[in-house]
Amino acid sequence: MYVLWIIIVSLTSRNCVAIDSTLVNVKKYCRDKDRLITSEENDEYLLIAAENNMNIILASNDYEEPQPKIWYYQDRYRENPEKEVELEMDNNISYSRIYTMPDLSLVVKNFTVIDAGIYRCHGKEGQEEEKKYNYRIEPLLKDIGGEFLEKGNLTEWGKYQEIYLWPVNTKFAVSRMTDLAEIREEVILQVISEWGPWSPCKQCINNRGIKTSRGYCRLKSIINSTMIEKNDSVIIHFFRGSPMLPCKSALLQSEFPSISRIVRYLPEFILTETCKRCRVKKKKKGKMFRYAKRYVLAEGAHLTITCPESTIETQVIWKKDALTLKKGTAQSFRQKDREARVMVDTFSTLYLKDVSQQEQGNYTCYVNNINMMRMKIIVVSKTRLLTQGILRRCVSCRSRGDLGSCKDPFTMNSTQIALEKGIDAVPCVSGWCGKIIESQNLNNEYGIATQRLCFQRGPDDNEERCAYTVWNYKKVYMCLCYGDLCNGTMKTTIASSFLITLSVCLIRWLI
Numbered sequence: 001m002y003v004l005w006i007i008i009v010s011l012t013s014r015n016c017v018a019i020d021s022t023l024v025n026v027k028k029y030c031r032d033k034d035r036l037i038t039s040e041e042n043d044e045y046l047l048i049a050a051e052n053n054m055n056i057i058l059a060s061n062d063y064e065e066p067q068p069k070i071w072y073y074q075d076r077y078r079e080n081p082e083k084e085v086e087l088e089m090d091n092n093i094s095y096s097r098i099y100t101m102p103d104l105s106l107v108v109k110n111f112t113v114i115d116a117g118i119y120r121c122h123g124k125e126g127q128e129e130e131k132k133y134n135y136r137i138e139p140l141l142k143d144i145g146g147e148f149l150e151k152g153n154l155t156e157w158g159k160y161q162e163i164y165l166w167p168v169n170t171k172f173a174v175s176r177m178t179d180l181a182e183i184r185e186e187v188i189l190q191v192i193s194e195w196g197p198w199s200p201c202k203q204c205i206n207n208r209g210i211k212t213s214r215g216y217c218r219l220k221s222i223i224n225s226t227m228i229e230k231n232d233s234v235i236i237h238f239f240r241g242s243p244m245l246p247c248k249s250a251l252l253q254s255e256f257p258s259i260s261r262i263v264r265y266l267p268e269f270i271l272t273e274t275c276k277r278c279r280v281k282k283k284k285k286g287k288m289f290r291y292a293k294r295y296v297l298a299e300g301a302h303l304t305i306t307c308p309e310s311t312i313e314t315q316v317i318w319k320k321d322a323l324t325l326k327k328g329t330a331q332s333f334r335q336k337d338r339e340a341r342v343m344v345d346t347f348s349t350l351y352l353k354d355v356s357q358q359e360q361g362n363y364t365c366y367v368n369n370i371n372m373m374r375m376k377i378i379v380v381s382k383t384r385l386l387t388q389g390i391l392r393r394c395v396s397c398r399s400r401g402d403l404g405s406c407k408d409p410f411t412m413n414s415t416q417i418a419l420e421k422g423i424d425a426v427p428c429v430s431g432w433c434g435k436i437i438e439s440q441n442l443n444n445e446y447g448i449a450t451q452r453l454c455f456q457r458g459p460d461d462n463e464e465r466c467a468y469t470v471w472n473y474k475k476v477y478m479c480l481c482y483g484d485l486c487n488g489t490m491k492t493t494i495a496s497s498f499l500i501t502l503s504v505c506l507i508r509w510l511i
Contacts, residue, residue, distance in 0.1 A: 204278035217247035307365035316348035394433035428454035433487035
């Protein structure tokens with residue numbers, strides 16, 4: 001008899017003092033050496049789910065005097081021996097993609113698939129090699145329709161398990177699909193939540209607030225006891241080297257696409273809990289800037305700006321992140337670019353020319369050693385600026401009864417929608433629109449509620465359809481369609497009704 005378990009695993013990593021001021025949108029990971037040991041295979045490394053172009057810092061310090069250590073890399077299946085990480089030694093650290101910081105933390109900028117694998121930090125002769133600083137980086141599949149998250153307390157967490165986790169684990173346990181049945185003979189698969197650390201206490205009122213912890217979706221595998229000695233199986237080889245994977249793992253998609261299709265769209269859960277003793281961070285007046293500005297520039301744009309309250313007699317210093325910009329010296333932050341993009345003239349005026357992603361960041365200016373202005377430059381690609389024009393839209397409304405504007409038949413066009421109160425045409429990234437009728441039948445009962453909305457993602461088979469389903473614990477009639485303002489029409493509903501009527505007539509004729 002197959003025993004079904006829903007497992008909650010806690011991440012024991014904590015915030016580290018691994019900081020690089022030259023990086024933007026960086027995620028820091030620290031594996032606590034005093035972590036709670038669970039099992040040998042799951043405690044070997046800290047699993048990191050990384051998206052493409054993400055900046056990552058792997059911390060190695062243990063709050064003591066740093067000892068001589070070296071970072072090593074090994075492929076995920078451990079088919080080759082570990083080797084030293086090839087560090088880049090450019091004099092300008094902004095040009096290096098992989099390098100170490102003074103506290104021996106490893107920095108990986110603009111993460112790609114070739115960076116995936118196991119990273120270990122220990123002494124050259126094996127010192128400190130007790131899995132203190134082991135990490136495994138796994139690339140994630142890109143979210144097409146945006147990230148889908150559930151949020152709530154422990155009660156909502158129980159409902160989340162019933163709706164999302166239990167059906168998937170039951171499918172793994174009893175499904176007769178050929179792929180799942182073959183895998184089940186050798187490996188037991190379970191979808192679990194791996195909890196991240198608690199956030200600081202926020203939204204505080206009267207010394208009480210809310211803290212959150214994110215439950216990351218993970219696919220855990222356990223080798224069947226009868227198959228432990230089997231070494232020639234592709235399934236055993238894969239899951240023995242990957243006892244736990246992110247649900248959106250790109251590796252899982254390439255090796256076992258049938259499993260990936262089941263788990264990659266599962267939402268993750270944000271657990272909320274009340275807390276007290278909120279921390280109030282007091283800013284030091286000496287480090288505050290008098291002015292703060294923010295500029296969003298398109299690629300190729302130019303910007304000229306002077307430091308406030310500066311004159312010819314004052315001493316002005318400009319910095320980009322942690323790098324000081326010298327007066328009268330033009331430079332570029334792009335590799336192999338001979339043309340100057342950033343310059344500070346003799347009058348302390350900052351010039352940005354033909355900007356790109358390399359020029360964005362935090363710029364600060366100081367007048368006579370006084371923190372004067374902090375400025376954030378964000379560079380947006382031209383294609384992103386034009387995206388809004390090609391987005392599909394969905395009708396967004398909700399009404400109840402015969403007098404509601406959202407009910408069927410819906411005859412408003414985009415012009416009429418703009419003039420009607422309570423009805424909007426909202427951009428929809430996924431392009432999938434929906435209509436929900438809160439009724440167990442379609443007999444036009446009095447007081448039926450109708451809702452039209454945008455879905456973050458469409459069905460797995462990308463097929464338009466109408467069917468009865470459960471929505472927010474209610475049995476409803478739901479229609480899905482793909483297109484601009486498609487949920488303002490009755491095409492899908494009419495087609496479904498026609499097919500149902502035709503089926504009934506054929507059955508009666510055959511009888």
